[in-house]
Amino acid sequence: MKILSKHFGEIEIQEDHIITFPKGLIGLEDNKRYVLIEFEENSMVYWLQSIEDPDLCFIVANPYSFKSDYVLDVYEDDLKLIEMDDEKNVMVLVILNVSLETKKITANLLGPLVINTNKNLGVQAVSKVADYSTRYDITLSVGE
Amino acid sequence: MLVLSRKEEQSIIVGDNIEIKILSIKGDTVKIGITAPPELKIYRKEVFDEIQRANIEAMKSSKSIKDVILGKLGKEKEDRDNK
Numbered sequence: 374m375k376i377l378s379k380h381f382g383e384i385e386i387q388e389d390h391i392i393t394f395p396k397g398l399i400g401l402e403d404n405k406r407y408v409l410i411e412f413e414e415n416s417m418v419y420w421l422q423s424i425e426d427p428d429l430c431f432i433v434a435n436p437y438s439f440k441s442d443y444v445l446d447v448y449e450d451d452l453k454l455i456e457m458d459d460e461k462n463v464m465v466l467v468i469l470n471v472s473l474e475t476k477k478i479t480a481n482l483l484g485p486l487v488i489n490t491n492k493n494l495g496v497q498a499v500s501k502v503a504d505y506s507t508r509y510d511i512t513l514s515v516g517e
Numbered sequence: 518m519l520v521l522s523r524k525e526e527q528s529i530i531v532g533d534n535i536e537i538k539i540l541s542i543k544g545d546t547v548k549i550g551i552t553a554p555p556e557l558k559i560y561r562k563e564v565f566d567e568i569q570r571a572n573i574e575a576m577k578s579s580k581s582i583k584d585v586i587l588g589k590l591g592k593e594k595e596d597r598d599n600k
Binding site for chain 2: 379380398399400401412418420428429430431432448449450451453468469470471473476478481483484497499507508
């Protein structure tokens with residue numbers, strides 16, 4: 374199917390690649406269906422594009438690519454929502470942000486996106502690790 | 518909203534398995550103990566607000582992030598080419 378994306382105009386996506394967030398993202402509950410588009414090949418960075426609203430687009434990354442000791446500790450309710458049954462189907466992504474003054478890229482470690490890759494279901498969880506920040510400074514190395 | 522007055526060491530029961538206890542009151546800070554099933558989500562409201570704010574901001578700045586990342590990629594490529 375064809376969708377309108379924020380940065381690439383009209384793009385073709387496969388319907389079985391659509392990830393459904395039954396509760397949407399926090400503060401953006403109305404939009405539930407997204408697709409992941411690789412930023413660069415093997416970069417561990419992706420676009421998370423809403424298929425319902427072209428303007429709704431994030432850049433997300435695998436947290437382990439810059440913080441190898443990242444701990445995913447979330448509530449069971451969130452895992453139930455995405456019907457998580459097997460650890461090997463878990464994909465964890467965090468939303469990137471940028472500080473306009475310093476041009477530094479930060480990652481939201483407090484609200485990770487947890488995806489069940491087997492069922493294409495996702496949730497923005499709230500980390501139980503209280504000292505994780507929504508603005509964790511990262512030194513991003515992509516495309517390596 | 519249901520409003521109840523409680524003193525230190527007093528509790529409120531919610532449903533069948535949630536207990537909210539006032540542990541201490543010091544100055545303008547109330548320390549609360551919550552006993553609840555582990556699957557139940559409990560967090561400070563600020564956490565939720567903060568994630569919400571971060572989401573909206575990240576959505577608005579995806580172009581800037583892209584430019585910064587691509588800038589870095591471009592520079593890395595340049596560095597590699599110069600080697």
